[in-house]
Amino acid sequence: MAAKKKHKFPKTTVERLSYYFRTLEGLAKRGIDTVSSEVLGSKLNIKSSQIRKDLSYFGDFGKRGMGYDVKYLLKELRYILGLDRRWSVIVVGMGNLGTAIAQYPGLEKRGFQVVGFFDNSRTKIGQEVNGIPIRSMDELPDFVKENTVEIALITVPAASAQPVCNKLCKAGIKAILNFAPTPLTVDENVKHLSVDLTTKLEVLTYYMSFSKDKLWKIFA
Amino acid sequence: MAAKKKHKFPKTTVERLSYYFRTLEGLAKRGIDTVSSEVLGSKLNIKSSQIRKDLSYFGDFGKRGMGYDVKYLLKELRYILGLDRRWSVIVVGMGNLGTAIAQYPGLEKRGFQVVGFFDNSRTKIGQEVNGIPIRSMDELPDFVKENTVEIALITVPAASAQPVCNKLCKAGIKAILNFAPTPLTVDENVKHLSVDLTTKLEVLTYYMSFSKDKLWKIFA
DNA sequence: CATACTTTGTTAAATAATTCACAATAGGTG
DNA sequence: CACCTATTGTGAATTATTTAACAAAGTATG
Numbered sequence: 138m139a140a141k142k143k144h145k146f147p148k149t150t151v152e153r154l155s156y157y158f159r160t161l162e163g164l165a166k167r168g169i170d171t172v173s174s175e176v177l178g179s180k181l182n183i184k185s186s187q188i189r190k191d192l193s194y195f196g197d198f199g200k201r202g203m204g205y206d207v208k209y210l211l212k213e214l215r216y217i218l219g220l221d222r223r224w225s226v227i228v229v230g231m232g233n234l235g236t237a238i239a240q241y242p243g244l245e246k247r248g249f250q251v252v253g254f255f256d257n258s259r260t261k262i263g264q265e266v267n268g269i270p271i272r273s274m275d276e277l278p279d280f281v282k283e284n285t286v287e288i289a290l291i292t293v294p295a296a297s298a299q300p301v302c303n304k305l306c307k308a309g310i311k312a313i314l315n316f317a318p319t320p321l322t323v324d325e326n327v328k329h330l331s332v333d334l335t336t337k338l339e340v341l342t343y344y345m346s347f348s349k350d351k352l353w354k355i356f357a
Numbered sequence: 358m359a360a361k362k363k364h365k366f367p368k369t370t371v372e373r374l375s376y377y378f379r380t381l382e383g384l385a386k387r388g389i390d391t392v393s394s395e396v397l398g399s400k401l402n403i404k405s406s407q408i409r410k411d412l413s414y415f416g417d418f419g420k421r422g423m424g425y426d427v428k429y430l431l432k433e434l435r436y437i438l439g440l441d442r443r444w445s446v447i448v449v450g451m452g453n454l455g456t457a458i459a460q461y462p463g464l465e466k467r468g469f470q471v472v473g474f475f476d477n478s479r480t481k482i483g484q485e486v487n488g489i490p491i492r493s494m495d496e497l498p499d500f501v502k503e504n505t506v507e508i509a510l511i512t513v514p515a516a517s518a519q520p521v522c523n524k525l526c527k528a529g530i531k532a533i534l535n536f537a538p539t540p541l542t543v544d545e546n547v548k549h550l551s552v553d554l555t556t557k558l559e560v561l562t563y564y565m566s567f568s569k570d571k572l573w574k575i576f577a
Numbered sequence: 578c579a580t581a582c583t584t585t586g587t588t589a590a591a592t593a594a595t596t597c598a599c600a601a602t603a604g605g606t607g
Numbered sequence: 608c609a610c611c612t613a614t615t616g617t618g619a620a621t622t623a624t625t626t627a628a629c630a631a632a633g634t635a636t637g
Contacts, residue, residue: 145593146594147593147594147595148593148594149594150594151559151560151563151564152556152560154559154563155555155556155559155560156540156556158559159538159539159555160540173613173614173615174614174615175614180540181540182540184595184596184597185614185615186595186596186597186598187594187595187596189614189615189616189617190594190595190596190616190617192615192616193615193616193617197615197616198615199614199615199616200602200603200604200614200615201601201602201603201604201613201614201615201616202602202603202604202605202612202613202614202615203603203604203613203614203615204613204614204615205615217563217566217567218559218562218563219559219562219563219565219566219567220559220562224562232457233456233457233458233460233461234457234458234461236453236457237452237453237454237456237457237458238453238454238457238554240453241453241454241554243538243554243555244555244558247555247558247559249558287565288558288561288562311565312561312562312564312565314554314557314558314561318379318463319379320376320380320400320401320402328561328564328565329561330557330560330561332552332553332554332557333552334458334461334463334534334552335375335379335463335464335467336372336375336376337534337550337552338464338467338469338508338534339371339374339375339378339438339439339440339467340371340372340375340550341508341532341534341548341549341550342438342439342440342444342508342532343371343374343437343438343439344371344532344548345439345507345531345532345548346437346439347437347439365623366624367623367624367625368623368624369624370624393583393584393585394584394585395584404625404626404627405584405585406625406626406627406628407624407625407626409584409585409586409587410586410587410624410625410626412585412586413585413586413587417585417586418585419584419585419586420584420585420632420633420634421583421584421585421586421631421632421633421634422582422583422584422585422632422633422634422635423583423584423585423633423634424583424584424585425585578637579636579637580635580636580637581634581635581636581637582633582634582635582636583632583633583634583635584631584632584633584634585630585631585632585633586629586630586631586632587628587629587630587631588627588628588629588630589626589627589628589629590625590626590627590628591624591625591626591627592623592624592625592626593622593623593624593625594621594622594623594624595620595621595622595623596619596620596621596622597618597619597620597621598617598618598619598620599616599617599618599619600615600616600617600618601614601615601616601617602613602614602615602616603612603613603614603615604611604612604613604614605610605611605612605613606609606610606611606612607608607609607610607611
């Protein structure tokens with residue numbers, strides 16, 4: 138089952154796989170059961186050769202002359218992206234952003250089960266969001282262990298992000314998605330990425346001010 | 358004043374400039390007025406040569422033997438990133454995410470002035486957020502023109518993102534930051550980027566499932 | 578003011594990512 | 608079943624990005 142090939146591949150490949158997956162879901166929903174790299178690429182503004190190469194890092198999923206079977210490729214990508222299982226997620230920092238993300242329906246849909254909320258504000262602790270209580274930061278280490286939580290979303294202000302991150306690492310979390318606009322120093326073995334609203338806006342204003350270039354096609 | 362050099366530069370350079378800017382702000386706040394590329398790099402897990410190269414695309418901002426004057430470099434980066442002026446921003450889609458972002462203090466701090474909210478839900482129109490009323494989508498074109506709005510944040514569900522985008526382009530918006538998990542087709546001359554929570558999570562779960570690699574240092 | 582020390586800006590080298598181009602192959606057709 | 612068309616998978620070529628290395632240029636010191 139999938140992931141059978143050897144080579145190193147570009148860091149951006151995995152991100153593109155996610156886009157392919159999403160686009161294929163749309164095709165499947167419309168009852169389309171075969172797609173060529175050319176057609177898939179045209180929907181994403183990606184060259185067909187890029188798609189074929191990305192997929193080839195993981196296996197031979199297509200049929201020459203015929204293209205890719207949508208359902209089969211979806212199954213393979215689901216496996217590669219780790220979406221064939223459920224992941225337990227906690228949200229740390231229940232301000233506006235944390236609360237919004239906690240209720241984002243896209244999480245459940247992809248198998249990300251939000252099982253706990255944490256904050257250190259007296260007024261917030263004990264309140265419920267989606268029927269789940271907001272817990273004190275002191276409860277975090279035990280909670281992570283008892284519920285085998287693997288992923289944490291950090292939605293605290295920039296200044297508290299690093300201490301929160303340290304606590305999460307110590308508690309044995311496996312991955313962190315950071316929404317605080319600050320770089321984090323994270324344990325070697327903990328995967329982490331940041332999502333950064335402010336930086337994206339600044340990239341936009343740079344291009345608005347100085348450039349006629351289009352931005353990345355992939356983000357289109 | 359800045360932006361004086363010729364060459365093409367990597368697409369990722371602008372994003373890094375934003376990180377440099379943010380880090381320099383921190384240094385300035387701590388009263389530090391000179392920094393070397395080495396020290397700046399160590400704070401961001403970026404090689405000093407990368408920093409020097411990125412900056413060199415835009416000008417000669419440092420002094421050999423001395424490093425960079427923090428305040429001066431901040432001023433130059435502020436100019437390059439278009440942060441030396443105010444930008445009028447609207448938010449389209451006032452669900453949880455839209456509401457959260459509308460109240461994000463980082464926007465005002467960087468000169469992004471949120472001047473209008475739009476939604477098409479009867480129950481939401483007329484309500485106020487931060488003292489600003491939520492308006493009907495019908496009012497959008499006139500509002501954009503009358504208030505010279507340049508940036509729109511799309512926080513509607515994936516299915517409505519493209520129609521909203523079309524409306525924004527027609528209304529003469531200059532840039533779009535898309536939070537809906539779907540690719541958009543946008544007018545040639547409208548800059549746009551997407552911020553994608555789901556994709557980032559899927560990248561994480563791929564790496565959790567299959568790889569011992571660290572993720573990008575820049576996002577650390 | 579000569580020497581030692583720093584640290585930039587830049588050219589060259591090394592790596593990485595994308596795109597091209599085409600042989601290999603599956604399926605359809607007469 | 609021979610030929611035609613479509614489209615993959617991939618090695619080679621191209622393009623893009625990062626890193627190394629170092630001369631140039633500044634400060635500090637005795």
